[in-house]
Amino acid sequence: MIRIEFLRYACNRQTQRYEPKRPDIDRPIIDRINALSEQHPRYGYRRIAALLRREGYQINIKRIHRLWKNEGLQKSTSKSWRKSTGSSENACNLNPTQHPNDVWSYDFLFDQTSNGSTLKILVVIDEFTRRCLSLKVERKLNHQDVITELERLFRIFGNPKRIRSDNGSEFTAQNVQSYFKKYNLEPLHIAPGSPWQNGYVESFNNKFRDELLNRELFYTLKEAKHLIEQYRLEYNTVRPHSSLNYLTPSEFTHQYNENNPILSLNLV
Numbered sequence: 001m002i003r004i005e006f007l008r009y010a011c012n013r014q015t016q017r018y019e020p021k022r023p024d025i026d027r028p029i030i031d032r033i034n035a036l037s038e039q040h041p042r043y044g045y046r047r048i049a050a051l052l053r054r055e056g057y058q059i060n061i062k063r064i065h066r067l068w069k070n071e072g073l074q075k076s077t078s079k080s081w082r083k084s085t086g087s088s089e090n091a092c093n094l095n096p097t098q099h100p101n102d103v104w105s106y107d108f109l110f111d112q113t114s115n116g117s118t119l120k121i122l123v124v125i126d127e128f129t130r131r132c133l134s135l136k137v138e139r140k141l142n143h144q145d146v147i148t149e150l151e152r153l154f155r156i157f158g159n160p161k162r163i164r165s166d167n168g169s170e171f172t173a174q175n176v177q178s179y180f181k182k183y184n185l186e187p188l189h190i191a192p193g194s195p196w197q198n199g200y201v202e203s204f205n206n207k208f209r210d211e212l213l214n215r216e217l218f219y220t221l222k223e224a225k226h227l228i229e230q231y232r233l234e235y236n237t238v239r240p241h242s243s244l245n246y247l248t249p250s251e252f253t254h255q256y257n258e259n260n261p262i263l264s265l266n267l268v
Contacts, residue, residue, distance in 0.1 A: 029059065030067055037073050045073070090164065090188035091197035097127040099260075100253060103188070104133065104160040105201035108141070108168065109209065113218045121228065122149060123208070126157075127164070127200040129256070130241055131249040133157060135208075135232045137225045143173035154183070164188040164198055208235075 029052070036048050043051075045068040049061050089095060097103035105127055111119040120141045124134040133156075136149050150163075163180070165171040167189055180187050190197035212231045218224035240246040247255065 026067060029057065030071060032057075033064070033067060033073070034071060088191045088194070088197065090190050091194070092127065092164065092199045093197075095162075095164075095188060100126060100128045100256060101158055101160050103127045103162045103164055105164045105198055106146075106171070107165065107198065107201045107205060108170065109205055109213070111213050111218070111224075113220060113224065117221075119218065119221070119224055122146065123201060123205060124149070124153060125201055125204050126160075126249075129249050129253045130200070130204075130244060131253060132204060132232045132235050135228045137221070137228050139221065141170065143170045143176050146170050147176060147179050150179070159183055159185065162186040162188050164190065164201075166190055166195065166198060167192050 032052065032055075033048055036051055037043065040047070040051075045065050046061065048068070049059070049064040052059060052064065092103075092105075095103075103126075104124060106122060106124045109121040109123060111121065113119060118139060119137055120139065122134060122136040122141055122145070123132070124136075125132050133153050134149055136145070138145065163185055165187070170176070171187075172189065177187065179185075195202050208231065212228065216227055218227070235249070237248055237250045239248060241249060241252070244252040
């Protein structure tokens, strides 16, 4: 009697579990799903289920989906192959800017107005001073619009030596490359699928989206242009920049020009 009472209090019933010993009836199906998935990486679970039924398996689609998820399977993403024009050697950390107007970076961002219409924004910055030189906003922008905006910026700030970008069609178009040769500009195309190699403009894009695009609802294109231009001016003249010892880009540019009058620049 004493031994029974000891066992009853020593092992709480809630700590005990019964694990039924059943054969793994799903294993043959799982092995076949894995084999078909490896053979057809672009097939989803529905198409795999169709192949299994074709092979004679009488199995419910929900069961296929459960086994598919348990195995951690997923349809591989498609890749669009095209000739690469970029190189890792053009990354901002391997081919850095040396002074103002040495390297500009440009990129595209997308947003939309309240009715769902697209806003395409061309971002241009000076990597050394961190100044945002342009935030051109339109419904559509192509390579000719890029050339037109660059010509406008060249008249205001002068010509840079190099321009860094990704491999977007607007930046690699033949007309853009011919325009660069005309002005002796060196294009720095980063390696495809490596946005971190264009880190300065990507950093700006993140701040721009976090501080304005994700906080404002634009009702019209005109309103978007006004608010985005206001942000550009505030970014250059009001917002302290941590990498510039909390000076604004305009203050840093002015300070640099005073110490290096030969490389003086126009201010925004």
